[in-house]
Amino acid sequence: MGQLKPVEDWTTDFEVLDDGYIHDPFTVWDKLRDTCPVAHTNRRGSTWLLTTYEDVTAAAHDIATFSSLDIGVIPAVEDEFEPLPYGLPPIGADPPLHTWTRRLLLPWFSHKRVDGYEEMTRDLCNKLIDGFIAEGHADAAAGYAQQIPVRVIAKILGVPEELSDTFTGWVRDVLEFADVEERAIRGRDGILGFLLEQMPLRKEDPRGDLISELLHTEHDGEKVEDSVVLGIAALVLIAGIDTTWSAIGSSLWHLATNPDDTARLVLEPELMDSAVEEFLRAYSPVTMARVVAENTDFKGCPMAKGDKVLMNFPSANRDPAAFDRADEVVLDREHNRHVAFGSGIHRCAGSNLARMELKVALEEWLRRIPEFHVAEGAEVTWAGGQVRGPRSVPVVF
Numbered sequence: 001m002g003q004l005k006p007v008e009d010w011t012t013d014f015e016v017l018d019d020g021y022i023h024d025p026f027t028v029w030d031k032l033r034d035t036c037p038v039a040h041t042n043r044r045g046s047t048w049l050l051t052t053y054e055d056v057t058a059a060a061h062d063i064a065t066f067s068s069l070d071i072g073v074i075p076a077v078e079d080e081f082e083p084l085p086y087g088l089p090p091i092g093a094d095p096p097l098h099t100w101t102r103r104l105l106l107p108w109f110s111h112k113r114v115d116g117y118e119e120m121t122r123d124l125c126n127k128l129i130d131g132f133i134a135e136g137h138a139d140a141a142a143g144y145a146q147q148i149p150v151r152v153i154a155k156i157l158g159v160p161e162e163l164s165d166t167f168t169g170w171v172r173d174v175l176e177f178a179d180v181e182e183r184a185i186r187g188r189d190g191i192l193g194f195l196l197e198q199m200p201l202r203k204e205d206p207r208g209d210l211i212s213e214l215l216h217t218e219h220d221g222e223k224v225e226d227s228v229v230l231g232i233a234a235l236v237l238i239a240g241i242d243t244t245w246s247a248i249g250s251s252l253w254h255l256a257t258n259p260d261d262t263a264r265l266v267l268e269p270e271l272m273d274s275a276v277e278e279f280l281r282a283y284s285p286v287t288m289a290r291v292v293a294e295n296t297d298f299k300g301c302p303m304a305k306g307d308k309v310l311m312n313f314p315s316a317n318r319d320p321a322a323f324d325r326a327d328e329v330v331l332d333r334e335h336n337r338h339v340a341f342g343s344g345i346h347r348c349a350g351s352n353l354a355r356m357e358l359k360v361a362l363e364e365w366l367r368r369i370p371e372f373h374v375a376e377g378a379e380v381t382w383a384g385g386q387v388r389g390p391r392s393v394p395v396v397f
């Protein structure tokens, strides 16, 4: 990732890839919310960081000012390969493209469809646990959390499970190593190359999966363009993997370091639904960007057309003005209007699937491994940027 200039002033020169920040962004957010809730940096172009619940939700709803045509927290690598004239809709689109592409996608993640994936997810979790339970130790992030969402998404896209590790590698390249040109290009070309190869096969021989269905769908009486299908399929792959794996990993890390919460969840499994929401709030993985469409004044900050704005959903979810005991994990929290899945028209289309995977992954882990903690002397590592979550959580049980 190269050597990053250390941050001396978080209000005027923040750096989202700073190691200390990736490990503990919470103290930075607390300070910024109190002193400078809209921070700025000129690293990677003029970029603003919104940290309060009020500001993040206000910007998410003001789609005329804050466009989704550039949503990368770390700017995308630019080169010749450009098969995506419409980017990744619906997440990287404004209306009207956003509206109809989102409508195409939503039925794939309805409660009913998601229920249909629950059994396979449960089986998958158990197979993974079977693989390490006798050893008395495991990497809860790399050996468990990371393995789950990719296989469910592979099923939805109709691609063989054997490609799971390859997909995971590509998605990490795109999201986690977005600032390492070689890796960013490798990930992007891998994902798009794979989908471009698959699309003609599924045009000829539709198989009932998401890619096949989209290729045979019409919008306004016309076939949906291949490049739109490509963008949607790539988005599902990117959005559905790292996000959920990070959420599962953070939740397990919390339980591995907070034995009282673990014991309580084991004794009171009926708390699982509210616990899942609380983990999503307290360890929200996803920050998105917007691009300023017209010069504007936002809370006294002169934002210029073309500036980036980081929608810090994770910090919004820790805002004491919006949540009691914002910095604590309260497993039975009653009112939890968190924005881990965003807010407004781009609110996560896959939230039912994410919640199911998170719940099933935690239920099966706790059923079979009710007591566990981080191995002594082991290093827990985190990734950050667009998606924050642990990459390695060595635990013993």
Ligand code: HEM
Pocket: 060, 068, 071, 090, 091, 092, 102, 105, 109, 235, 236, 237, 239, 240, 241, 243, 244, 247, 284, 285, 286, 287, 288, 289, 313, 339, 340, 341, 342, 343, 345, 346, 347, 348, 349, 350, 351, 353, 354
């Ligand atoms: C814990 C896991 C997840 C989290 C925290 C999460 C978070 C988010 C957030 C914050 C947004 C809003 C983006 C914005 O405002 O620009 C979003 C959008 C989206 N997510 Fe998720 N996501 C998760 C899992 C998933 C899964 C499993 C899928 C399914 C494949 C998915 C698909 C999408 C799609 C398609 C959008 C774009 C919706 C639109 O623009 O209308 N996400 N997600």
